[in-house]
Amino acid sequence: MEEKNELLCDEPAAHLDVVDRVRDVLPEDDTLYELADLFKMFGDSTRMKILFVLMESEMCVCDIAELLGISQSAISHQLRILKQAKLISSRREGKNIVCFLADDHVRSIIDQGLNHVLE
Amino acid sequence: MEEKNELLCDEPAAHLDVVDRVRDVLPEDDTLYELADLFKMFGDSTRMKILFVLMESEMCVCDIAELLGISQSAISHQLRILKQAKLISSRREGKNIVCFLADDHVRSIIDQGLNHVLE
């Protein structure tokens, strides 16, 4: 009973060259986490809806809430998250806060997703 | 004290034209949910790592686990989720199950994300 790593298969040696090459090519861990965090923003239907709306037009918070039929509070919480992720930005206009996409990448990311979903 | 919808701002009428136009352009709810579910797949760092690996080369389960330093069980659970989402597929090869990307969209979606993360 020698000590052994209980996770490995017996001989990854068979594919050791491939494994090593891939290991070298993998991005930094930090990059992977950032990337996952980015996609997390698109992984909730409320945020997805908000982003879709803002792809069409900038809009104040109450209009977003009414248009989507979601409570103002829920929208506001999600807007905060999207702002922290720097995907949207906002400015005050009279009594209203007008939100808009802060980043053009949002469009291309969602478009790629749509391509897949729409087959 | 008349009944009123507590969620609306007083006069979305100001922007009623825009709101109505956007409402017409929004995709079906089903599509939005599908889209969010798709992006959810990319929103976990373990799955992100697996997909990155498979972007470089098809690979058996144990090699993925060893390469990433993640338990075989955890990998297997995530592989199941990715298969259900039809993002990866697999075939048996001797004792091993070899996994590979099932969909070229995976590459373009991740690439768009990378563009954003890498500024």
Added chain:
DNA sequence: TCAACACATGAACACTTGTTCATATGAAAG
């Protein structure tokens, strides 16, 4: 200066999600 309105925020809660641990399945080699 005060009331009304648009929006933000904290706490609480239910729900979801990912991991571990233990064990099951199932092909393959002896």
Added chain:
DNA sequence: CTTTCATATGAACAAGTGTTCATGTGTTGA
């Protein structure tokens, strides 16, 4: 067949997430 090895899976648990409810903040207009 029986054992071994690669993978799958179920249960349990901890941690994360999104919504609601109640209330706070700051701006506007009377």
